[in-house]
Amino acid sequence: MQRRNTILLEGIKLSVRKLTTINGKEIAEVDYKACFPFMLYHKLGLDYPYDDNDPYKIECLFDGFSEKAQRSVTKIAFQCLLNGKSSPEKALVKSNKLGVMQGLFAGKGSKQRAKMVIEAIENKHALLQQVFNQKSP
Numbered sequence: 001m002q003r004r005n006t007i008l009l010e011g012i013k014l015s016v017r018k019l020t021t022i023n024g025k026e027i028a029e030v031d032y033k034a035c036f037p038f039m040l041y042h043k044l045g046l047d048y049p050y051d052d053n054d055p056y057k058i059e060c061l062f063d064g065f066s067e068k069a070q071r072s073v074t075k076i077a078f079q080c081l082l083n084g085k086s087s088p089e090k091a092l093v094k095s096n097k098l099g100v101m102q103g104l105f106a107g108k109g110s111k112q113r114a115k116m117v118i119e120a121i122e123n124k125h126a127l128l129q130q131v132f133n134q135k136s137p
Contacts, residue, residue: 073117092118
């Protein structure tokens with residue numbers, strides 16, 4: 001079996017990625033907004049049913065958090081619904097321990113806040129219920 005040499009660029013700061021080259025050539029980074037949700041709708045033969053054009057936009061989840069911060073939380077929670085090995089709420093609380101959500105899911109009430117986010121996503125994307133919470137064999 002052959003093994004390829006790989007470079008892991010995921011998780012590296014944007015400022016560093018912009019300076020990265022391979023064999024002296026600049027690399028490109030393509031970013032498609034909300035790629036996974038839109039691909040899921042397409043794969044299931046469904047049109048995205050909202051005019052907001054942003055599957056990660058959930059209105060007024062938490063006071064005191066910017067729209068950008070709430071979108072980031074929703075994006076991570078959506079991934080927990082798709083890829084979590086445990087319950088999506090537990091995966092969301094665990095991801096907070098990695099420091100990605102400004103302590104939103106830390107301390108008292110964290111499980112309830114996580115459940116609220118997951119339910120908001122499930123409600124908005126009821127058409128995707130069949131792909132949420134699929135445990136790997």
